[in-house]
Amino acid sequence: MTRIRFPDFLLVGALFLLGLAGAGGARAATQTHTVTNYLTHCGGCHGIEGISGRTFVPTLRDQxxxxxxxxxxxxxxxxxxxxxxxxxxxxxxxxxxxxxxxxxxxxxxxxxxxxxxxxxxxxxxxxxxxxxxxxxxxxxxxxxxxxxxxxx
Ligand code: HEC
Structure with a gap:
């Protein structure tokens, strides 16, 4: 189902989280947890940035x-x-x-x-x-x- 190779997924995910962690405070912690949840439970099908490519899974990004x-x-x-x-x-x-x-x-x-x-x-x-x-x-x-x- 997933079209993302595992090492890429980890690398981009980590960069994504680091970027959010820069925002500071409890709000950032919630955001980080939310993004982790998305990556863990949704990103395998929908893509880490909401772009699922040529699959039957709908693109979320900008739609x-x-x-x-x-x-x-x-x-x-x-x-x-x-x-x-x-x-x-x-x-x-x-x-x-x-x-x-x-x-x-x-x-x-x-x-x-x-x-x-x-x-x-x-x-x-x-x-x-x-x-x-x-x-x-x-x-x-x-x-x-x-x-x-x-x-x-
Ligand atoms: C097993 C693959 C899979 C997983 C995991 C998954 N989705 Fe989906 N998602 C789909 C498919 C396929 C559809 C299209 C409707 C359908 O067939 O269920 C869909 C539809 C959607 C839609 C409606 C948008 C549209 O264009 O139809 C949203 C929003 C969405 N998913 C968000 C999520 C979120 C958030 C998660 C994690 C909590 C998630 N999905 C987990 C495959 C998945």
Whole structure:
């Protein structure tokens, strides 16, 4: 599944963490933990910078933010199996990872004024994982409705 060779993954991950550690204080510690969680639980499929390349795994970088343009799309982001069923069981930690994905990796695709995901929102929605025979078709429909609702 992973397209990243292991030594590269470690090196780039370490540089990423060192950069964040420079920010200082408890906030940096939380951020570092969040990035470690992303790298450990998500990065193998989605790529360390949210670029998954030529796989069936969607690219997050500069695209994932489109989903939050509709309430349905926002819910989808928590209900998608990779998130709702994540081994990150702590709702706050999962919300932190999702916010990292949406606000950092999502870049300009994320509309200004988007509310961060809360632990309560994650708690409620992860209990309703998407159930469909054709996740890719459902994803395409949710995404096209969300994009139509985006400001740009
Ligand atoms: C086993 C590979 C895999 C893992 C691990 C994984 N994902 Fe995914 N992710 C996918 C696939 C494939 C999709 C497309 C929907 C589907 O088929 O589940 C997806 C969809 C998404 C989406 C919706 C965006 C879109 O374009 O559909 C987000 C956001 C996301 N993943 C974030 C995460 C986060 C955060 C983690 C870690 C907590 C994670 N994923 C773990 C494979 C993975």
């Amino acid at each position: 994932v933010g489109w989903f939050v343009c509709s309430p349905e799309g926002r819910d989808y982001l928590v209900r998608v199996p990779g998130i709702s069923m994540s081994l990150i069981r702590d709702d706050q930690e999962l919300a932190d990872v999702l916010n990292f994905v949406v606000f950092r990796l999502g870049g300009s695709s994320t509309p200004t004024g988007t509310r961060p995901f809360t632990a309560a929102e994650v708690h409620k929605l992860r209990a309703q994982p998407l159930q469909t025979d054709d996740l890719m078709a459902l994803r395409a429909e949710v995404l096209s409705r969300a994009r139509a609702a985006c400001p740009h």
